[in-house]
Amino acid sequence: MALKSPRFASNRQLQQAAVNSPSIMRNTVGPHVAILQQAFIDLGMDMNLSTKKGPPDGIFGGETESRVWQFQARTGLVRDGIVGHGTMTKLDELLPTLGPPPRPLPPIVMSHKLNVHMRSIAMPAVPEFTQLKVMQDVFAQYGIQVVNLSGQSVGLKANEQLALTVVDGDCQWDQVSDEQRLLETSGSKQFVGPNDVTVYFATVLREKNGKTLQGCAGHPPSQPAVMIASTAVDKTTMAHEVCHVLLGSSFAPVHVNEDANLMCAAPVCTGNPAFLGVAQLNRIFASKCLVKIA
Structure with missing residues (x-):
């Protein structure tokens, strides 16, 4: 299924990640990673290291991998730290516009x-x-x-x-x-x-x-x-x-x-x-x- 949110749909790498072709993972670099980082920020997740010099740096390092894992845990997805079909589909659902999310991210559950x-x-x-x-x-x-x-x-x-x-x-x-x-x-x-x-x-x-x-x-x-x-x-x-x-x-x-x-x-x-x-x-x-x- 094609991504619908305007913040994701116009980016080819994110559209490909939505069908696991390929997924986005650690050590990836580029504007598509910066879009993901900004999405996590908009959902209330701190990206202090990735924004130390200003806007999201577009580097899929340890902090970004950690935030992907946390997002997956909070939304009931497989916790692998990789942005593929499930993670992109959930991001597309939670952030349907370029503006703020319509509802908050589910809280962290102590497991x-x-x-x-x-x-x-x-x-x-x-x-x-x-x-x-x-x-x-x-x-x-x-x-x-x-x-x-x-x-x-x-x-x-x-x-x-x-x-x-x-x-x-x-x-x-x-x-x-x-x-x-x-x-x-x-x-x-x-x-x-x-x-x-x-x-x-x-x-x-x-x-x-x-x-x-x-x-x-x-x-x-x-x-x-x-x-x-x-x-x-x-x-x-x-x-x-x-x-x-x-x-x-x-x-x-x-x-x-x-x-x-x-x-x-x-x-x-x-x-x-x-x-x-x-x-x-x-x-x-x-x-x-x-x-x-x-």
Whole structure:
């Protein structure tokens, strides 16, 4: 069926996408991508990265892929981040004119829940609940509700406090140092489920080579946990490390060269909120730490 909306119908690439010949996906560039980006903006979806220099840039990068996924999730379509027949048909229906949409986009439905517990031995530079709110905002974009089930200040003995002033380990998956193990066995385990993620706020985290870290997701396989340095300055540190747990030790690439992606390699994530790519989301939704909301 041919597209009817004047904002889409006059563009050959969008007409072809409506019949999957071909669909539009990541790394595509052109005016047709800019039309799609403007459509998402008109539907109330932020495109801060793509409009940083003015009008939509027409680059189908990580942010655009994320918005396509979110649009598909909110409208009951297959969530693949690709603009094909289903997505173009729904856009054509929701935006029949060049003007504003006649009705709002369906709200995000929380489909899954992630339970976390916070344990602190030091006051972090970015408060625990600030980092928690950032994490909730990031995952809420994708229908994941982050629930903080408990919080506790961990009281350690004098010799333990000294040992944990610098938690020393190489932050390798499934391998933890004695100090990491001490931290991850500290605090109450009451009501912590086997698939809940425990977040430990330490003082300083340092690899054996002396390099300091903002966080570390190394943990025993049976105890999902992360450590956050009290010196961490990136507000997304908790979300970033918890996401490592959700992605698992075999996911690659571990970090990406997109500063607005939650799993960026840069010291500070620039996303507000940070976004995730489709490959990352597919793995996250397969994690045992996510509980489907009935």
